[in-house]
Amino acid sequence: xxxxxxxxxxxxxxxxxxxxxxxxxxxxxxxxxxxxxxxxxxxxxxxxxxxxxxxxxxxxxxxxxxxxxxxxxxxxxxxxxxxxxxxxxxxxxxxxxxxxxxxxxxxxxxxxxxxxxxxxxxxxxxxxxxxxxxxxxxxxxxxxxxxxxxxxxxxxxxxxxxxxxxxxxxxxxxxxxxxxxxxxxxxxxxxxxxxxxxxxxxxxxxxxxxxxxxxxxxxxxxxxxxxxxxxxxxxxxxxxxxxxxxxxxxxxxxxxxxxxxxxxxxxxxxxxxxxxxxxxxxxxxxxxxxxxxxxxxxxxxxxxxxxx
Amino acid sequence: xxxxxxxxxxxxxxxxxxxxxxxxxxxxxxxxxxxxxxxxxxxxxxxxxxxxxxxxxxxxxxxxxxxxxxxxxxxxxxxxxxxxxxxxxxxxxxxxxxxxxxxxxxxxxxxxxxxxxxxxxxxxxxxxxxxxxxxxxxxxxxxxxxxxxxxxxxxxxxxxxxxxxxxxxxxxxxxxxxxxxxxxxxxxxxxxxxxxxxxxxxxxxxxxxxxxxxxxxxxxxxxxxxxxxxxxxxxxxxxxxxxxxxxxxxxxxxxxxxxxxxxxxxxxxxxxxxxxxxxxxxxxxx
Ligand SMILES: Nc1ncnc2c1ncn2[C@@H]1O[C@H](COP(=O)(O)OP(=O)(O)O)[C@@H](O)[C@H]1O
Ligand SMILES: [Mg+2]
Numbered sequence: 218x219x220x221x222x223x224x225x226x227x228x229x230x231x232x233x234x235x236x237x238x239x240x241x242x243x244x245x246x247x248x249x250x251x252x253x254x255x256x257x258x259x260x261x262x263x264x265x266x267x268x269x270x271x272x273x274x275x276x277x278x279x280x281x282x283x284x285x286x287x288x289x290x291x292x293x294x295x296x297x298x299x300x301x302x303x304x305x306x307x308x309x310x311x312x313x314x315x316x317x318x319x320x321x322x323x324x325x326x327x328x329x330x331x332x333x334x335x336x337x338x339x340x341x342x343x344x345x346x347x348x349x350x351x352x353x354x355x356x357x358x359x360x361x362x363x364x365x366x367x368x369x370x371x372x373x374x375x376x377x378x379x380x381x382x383x384x385x386x387x388x389x390x391x392x393x394x395x396x397x398x399x400x401x402x403x404x405x406x407x408x409x410x411x412x413x414x415x416x417x418x419x420x421x422x423x424x425x426x427x428x429x430x431x432x433x434x435x436x437x438x439x440x441x442x443x444x445x446x447x448x449x450x451x452x453x454x455x456x457x458x459x460x461x462x463x464x465x466x467x468x469x470x471x472x473x474x475x476x477x478x479x480x481x482x483x484x485x486x487x488x489x490x491x492x493x494x495x496x497x498x499x500x501x502x503x504x505x506x507x508x509x510x511x512x513x514x515x516x517x518x519x520x521x522x523x524x525x
Numbered sequence: 526x527x528x529x530x531x532x533x534x535x536x537x538x539x540x541x542x543x544x545x546x547x548x549x550x551x552x553x554x555x556x557x558x559x560x561x562x563x564x565x566x567x568x569x570x571x572x573x574x575x576x577x578x579x580x581x582x583x584x585x586x587x588x589x590x591x592x593x594x595x596x597x598x599x600x601x602x603x604x605x606x607x608x609x610x611x612x613x614x615x616x617x618x619x620x621x622x623x624x625x626x627x628x629x630x631x632x633x634x635x636x637x638x639x640x641x642x643x644x645x646x647x648x649x650x651x652x653x654x655x656x657x658x659x660x661x662x663x664x665x666x667x668x669x670x671x672x673x674x675x676x677x678x679x680x681x682x683x684x685x686x687x688x689x690x691x692x693x694x695x696x697x698x699x700x701x702x703x704x705x706x707x708x709x710x711x712x713x714x715x716x717x718x719x720x721x722x723x724x725x726x727x728x729x730x731x732x733x734x735x736x737x738x739x740x741x742x743x744x745x746x747x748x749x750x751x752x753x754x755x756x757x758x759x760x761x762x763x764x765x766x767x768x769x770x771x772x773x774x775x776x777x778x779x780x781x782x783x784x785x786x787x788x789x790x791x792x793x794x795x796x797x798x799x800x801x802x803x804x805x806x807x808x809x810x811x
Binding site for chain 2: 414416417419420421422423424425426430434435438441516
């Protein structure tokens with residue numbers, strides 16, 4: 218919003234409302250997580266294999282014998298939550314010194330670096346494209362269909378292609394993350410850079426402001442709520458891109474490779490794959506929250522800046 | 526107030542504006558507008574909604590181009606006047622930038638004009654003192670009331686000392702009491718700065734209280750039907766609103782507005798009368 222209208226909530230009241238809102242969403246999140254775990258273990262309670270203590274070996278005493286035997290609920294397909302948690306504290310492979318948690322943290326940080334570079338490149342690319350499009354209807358009409366079409370190409374098909382051109386390197390992974398990042402930013406910023414108050418534009422024209430000045434002092438600041446909404450989506454998308462891209466890019470150190478490996482050796486340790494999936498999810502959430510924190514800091518003091 | 530020999534600040538000759546939107550029927554928003562505005566004058570445009578007041582203001586400010594006719598401002602075409610930053614604009618809504626403090630909002634035009642930083646700060650302060658908001662420099666717009674926001678908008682418009690202030694129903698959204706206070710404030714500012722003001726309103730008391738001349742317009746097509754010279758003595762204050770002359774003038778403007786509304790069929794006949802009126806009025810005052 219580019220116009221200050223009267224009758225806005227008092228800033229202090231708005232701030233406490235916001236804090237309360239955040240507290241509620243954290244509670245809701247925890248509630249849903251607990252529900253999910255309850256359903257998970259509930260299914261195993263009804264139709265899993267006999268329950269034993271965490272980390273038990275065959276022959277240990279049975280704690281609970283479920284009335285049914287559903288194949289999908291056995292310990293291979295659906296390991297116990299506590300066994301997954303326990304797996305984090307165990308060596309990530311036989312004889313290894315590092316625990317699975319340490320191993321996954323290292324892999325996640327590696328993947329995050331790839332994703333973050335792709336995210337920044339994609340963010341700038343998206344901003345640049347949107348900037349061109351809002352200044353030229355002709356280019357917008359000519360090129361936006363291609364931007365949209367680009368996203369209909371499945372990443373699974375595109376990844377090997379990029380790897381073929383760029384070679385097996387981190388660059389491939391970064392480009393895939395870029396590819397997934399630039400799209401939401403482009404689309405959101407085409408709207409955002411036009412979201413200024415038209416009367417503010419008249420004002421700028423009455424000052425005989427240059428295009429650059431209008432861009433810097435009106436279009437861009439007015440678009441920031443749109444930009445951050447897109448960046449939050451892009452943050453998680455870039456992580457997904459990096460994880461998928463590591464396979465095609467032949468990267469050994471990241472989460473993508475870890476997931477592939479644990480998938481191959483699933484039978485010997487199903488908890489490890491689940492742990493790796495949880496690590497990937499946490500990485501996405503962490504990146505999302507970092508962007509959200511930056512957004513709150515940047516848009517501080519701006520009413521109506523609370524995006525969804 | 527203004528000398529007779531001096532060239533007008535704004536000269537509109539035979540201005541016409543026709544809006545055409547796609548293949549819809551065209552709207553003649555302005556027709557045959559002739560008007561001279563002298564330096565330091567306070568001219569109000571009054572008329573019913575849709576009679577082209579805003580359009581006329583935008584034509585003067587070079588925000589839209591007339592279909593026909595000529596707009597000369599300070600002896601040059603309106604487009605050149607705009608490029609030379611002769612205009613300050615104030616709209617009905619304050620149109621402040623949410624992300625800037627009060628002070629930074631007032632600084633905005635000075636940044637665009639490339640004035641030195643020290644001057645920006647000094648000017649912004651000075652202007653905010655003028656509108657009595659000196660204590661709110663670091664506030665954000667949403668922390669201010671509607672009347673205060675509008676005062677920021679006025680300070681912003683005055684900050685770069687434009688030759689002409691164009692105000693489009695600046696107090697239209699305010700309650701009656703705030704509006705009257707703002708009226709006095711604008712008069713005070715006008716007297717202190719000597720800026721030429723073109724002021725759109727649909728409030729008769731406001732127009733009479735503020736103006737040197739009230740330009741009465743009628744709709745479809747937008748024309749000037751009369752120009753009423755407001756000879757209330759200056760400086761004016763709240764007491765001016767209670768003098769017999771004030772009431773006479775309010776009545777005169779009201780009748781000028783009504784004259785048109787009662788006889789919508791007589792377009793041509795009435796269209797001609799006012800231009801005669803205007804000529805006489807201008808001749809009489811000088
Ligand atoms: N941009 C525009 N496009 C088409 N028609 C317009 C436009 N602006 C104004 N008009 C028309 O011109 C007429 C005068 O409008 P306006 O100047 O806004 O009137 P006022 O300010 O006196 O209420 C109205 O009939 C309005 O619909
Ligand atoms: Mg209007």
